[in-house]
Amino acid sequence: MFGPLGLSLAPYIRSSRTLTRWVKPVANWYVNLSGYRKLGLRYDDLLVEEREDVQRALTRLTPRETYDRAFRFKRASHLSVNHVDLPKEEWLKPEEDVRYLKPHVQDVASEDSERAVWDQVQVERR
Template identity: 50%
Template sequence: MSAPHFAGFIRARPWLHRLVQPVANWYANAAAYRQLGLRADDLISEEDETVLKALKRLDEKTSYDRVYRMRRATQLSLQQKILPKAEWTKPEEDTPYLEPLIAEIIAEQKERAALDNLEIIKSH
């Protein structure tokens, strides 16, 4: 989660977005996670405590869908197969579901740290 995110910077500049979009599409297709039925947030490592907290906050259906996608992708990987093209994750379906929760948790941690370091000054 320590990697810099330039998405907001790029989206704020339409000319840059148009320039970078074909490369982003190519990269997503080359990564081949969509061919296994995965979404981008499925690739986030679960070793970070913040990610584990975010996973606990997922609703039941989203959590079940994530586990199903991961198990199916593992099975396909072991068989050295990919899904039929009709079952690939479409770009419009590949929306973040875990990133917003991670950002929310990080904001809460920053707020908690700021409140823990709060100094009270007594007035006379």
């Protein structure tokens, strides 16, 4: 989603080969510039945990995913304190940067919207 209205240009850009060829190198450059992969983090590790939907989604992770997430954070904070990056062969590769938390966040959001609809249902007595 983009902005408060939930608008996103991503589907439009993905539908056009020309736009994809123009935007993809810039997107890759930006991801490399951000440097989170150099610390071994995944994109979903950067989601703001203070959001209620993300907190609820974190409770749905498997024990292994929770452990891996905590390990990535500890390793990244250790590297950050020492002002070093992982060796280049240990950097997270783009194909390994899988969105593990996004499906859970989307499930939480859809459950919230469904709950809001059901909370507004008016029951009529006959």
